[in-house]
Amino acid sequence: MAKKKNELWEWTKAALIAVISVMLIRYFLLAPIYVDGFSMMPTLKDTERMLVNKFAYSVGEPKRFDIIVFEAAEGKDYVKRVIGLPGEKVEYKDDILYVNGKAYDEPYLEEYKKQLIDGGPLTEPFTLSDIIEQETVPEGHLFVLGDNRRFSKDSRHIGVVSYREVLGKTKLVYWPIKDFRLVE
Template sequence: MEESSNGRPDAANWRKEAVDWAKALVVAGVLVVVIRMFLFSPYIVDGPSMQPSFHTAERIIVNKIMYDIRQPERGEVVVFHSGFGADYIKRVIALPGETVEVRGDTVLINGEQLSEPYIQEPVDTAAASGGTYNNKDYPPQTVPEGHVFVMGDNRPNSHDSRDIGFIPYEQIVGRADVVIWPLGSIRIIGHD
């Protein structure tokens, strides 16, 4: 910054620098709004329904454009508008046109058992004590076009498609891609 003859910063240069800073802040603000509205958004996990995969108060980044490019796939963790005044986080289990059934700890898709490595440990623990991890069966139903069937990983404590029905694509906010908080839990989210 140039100084005037009396050793103080020139007022015109000070104003120019202030205007440049203001422009930069406005551009940064617009970028933040655009990114949050259309591309990515932070969410906080609230409740135990996705344990052991996710825990209450974990912060995740949701990719909001993924499903503008393609449809959800089995195993992906999605955030959706539940219609109960909150957004839910659940795992996609069955896709349009598939018949889904839940019998104890067995999930059947078109009559074939679904492999679910993300809940294998609690399922094995429940089996070792003579019980089942899941406490809600679900009779065979075919997923309608434009919908998915979702379940929480914490099967005994999840309000999911077994209770609320199939989730329309238009209610899906996006795919959970990254856990960003707490620091010890930072990770890319696997979608097996």
């Protein structure tokens, strides 16, 4: 009888350790995210599932073109690309990104630009001051855009994103299995 009690206790301990480990990993390190919508097409597709690295920005800072997850005002999690960092001047002219006056290539947009048939730009021209009435991205904030520029609710609509709202960085698509990949 004592042997059965001991075995039951060992199984209970193992189950508790497993549950606590999963909770700690999910809360502090990795969490699943569901891509809801078409704002990051063609990089990310609607209904794909990804892992968010919650620890990434505990040891480092966001970089331009990172794909991040943040909590928006509506309580939804958004997946967008970092375009402007604190202190930077951001603008778009002739479908080209300029940061502090320097033009940047955005190779992840090339596929969509080739598909445009109306002759218009993928990204409408703007300056940061048009959007947030400041010349540069404020300290502690990021300027983010979706890759599907014509159909993305991003910093052009919701303003800059506070570092406090950033849940983490994401790169790994794990579902559907056939689309398993790292994205840049």
